[in-house]
Amino acid sequence: MSMTLKLLKARLRAFASDTKGSIAVETAIILPMLIWTYAALFIFFDAYRARSTTEKAAFTISDVLSRETQSIDAAYLSNVHTLFDFLAAQSDTETKLRVSLISWDIATQTYELEWSKTDGQDIDALSQGSLNDVSDKFPIMSDGESLILVQTFSTYEPVFDVGMGDIDIDTFIFTRPRFAPQLVWG
Secondary structure, X not given: OOHHHHHHHHHHHHHHHOOOOHHHHHHHHHHHHXXXXXXXXXXXXXXXXXXXXXXXXXXXXXXXXXXXXXXXXXXXXXXXXXXXXXXXXXOOOOOEEEEEEEEEEOOOOEXXXXXXXXXXXXXXXXXXXXXXXXXXXXXXXOOOXXXXXXXXXXXXXXXXXXXXXXXXXXXXEEEOOOOOOOOOEO
């Protein structure tokens, strides 16, 4: 074995066993990944919190509407939307609200749309055709029974860019009227 090869092996062994400066190098390599992971976990759990808060607010709005014994109008719907925004505590994103009254017709074996109203920009009222698209989500109902459908739409915008874009949060909540046979739009 040549002298150069022995010298090279000895220097490689010395380099492999040398630990000077390795903490600084490891910190420089690991710290950015550690910070990104912490930020990504924060965003993930914040998005989960936003989704959970939005669903709870939608359930509250549905419950408020199910207890209503008087007719509701556009002003009532606007105030309920304001309440939803307060309860959902979303950031500056725009929220949308759609409330519909649905009944079951046993003769035709179909869900009938009684009325559908919205509050918010760029949102359409539910139509009979779009109701048929989501009818598999409804519970079994008796003839003539009413169901209040509350749908909310909002967007979660992450504080940091960790590769996760904006998340649309849509809720689909249905409740039976509690104190009156149906919710009346008037």
